[in-house]
Amino acid sequence: MLHRGFEWIAVCGVGALLGGLAWETWFTGAGGAAIPTLLLLALAACFAAQLVADLLSGLAHWLADRVLSESTPVLGTHFVKPFREHHEDPESITRHDFVEVNGNTCILVAPLLALATLGVAQAEPGAARSTAGAFAFFLAVWLCLTNQFHRWSHTAERPVWLLALERTKLVLARDHHARHHKAPFDTHFCITTGMLNPLIDGLGVFARLERAAGCRAALPDPLR
Numbered sequence: 001m002l003h004r005g006f007e008w009i010a011v012c013g014v015g016a017l018l019g020g021l022a023w024e025t026w027f028t029g030a031g032g033a034a035i036p037t038l039l040l041l042a043l044a045a046c047f048a049a050q051l052v053a054d055l056l057s058g059l060a061h062w063l064a065d066r067v068l069s070e071s072t073p074v075l076g077t078h079f080v081k082p083f084r085e086h087h088e089d090p091e092s093i094t095r096h097d098f099v100e101v102n103g104n105t106c107i108l109v110a111p112l113l114a115l116a117t118l119g120v121a122q123a124e125p126g127a128a129r130s131t132a133g134a135f136a137f138f139l140a141v142w143l144c145l146t147n148q149f150h151r152w153s154h155t156a157e158r159p160v161w162l163l164a165l166e167r168t169k170l171v172l173a174r175d176h177h178a179r180h181h182k183a184p185f186d187t188h189f190c191i192t193t194g195m196l197n198p199l200i201d202g203l204g205v206f207a208r209l210e211r212a213a214g215c216r217a218a219l220p221d222p223l224r
């Protein structure tokens, strides 16, 4: 119950902070830069933030699935456990409401977003401030929507607009994410859009990290 309260506060807090950051980025922070320039910079920042969010989602998901355990202090209960439960019952995520699906991500993102907003507010107005603000804004948006995209990828009946978004790779596609839920459960960890999975899995990045850390043999096997 207490955690549910934190989730609500974090979801509302992220919404308010995004409004503040947008104001500091595109209104008080533009410093007279031309609108077409601001639009182009915002588009570039949006795409870069999407790639970074996908990478971070993969890293966090891999850590939860393969490295950490439910007994890990602080993170075990609210970060690792939901990932483990998700593998036991992948469709349960579709029965969760918006706050339950996205609350934990917002709890992690909110303090960082507050710092980014303060940093942007104190910078000199101009194109550099607008670009940095736009990157922070879109990174927070993509990160906070990651588990929502993940939820949608487990939903069998999807509206036409969502299927269109899947085709444009703006959200995680159902078929793509389904590969993560197949044995041996060691690929397709990125769950924002999944755009980076072919590259990361092709290079064997996470398998190399596990071998380098010598932790594969010691891993728990909670996913089967």
Ligand SMILES: [Zn+2]
Binding pocket: 061, 065, 083, 087, 180
């Ligand atoms: Zn997983």
Ligand SMILES: [Zn+2]
Binding pocket: 086, 090, 150, 154, 177, 181
């Ligand atoms: Zn899943």
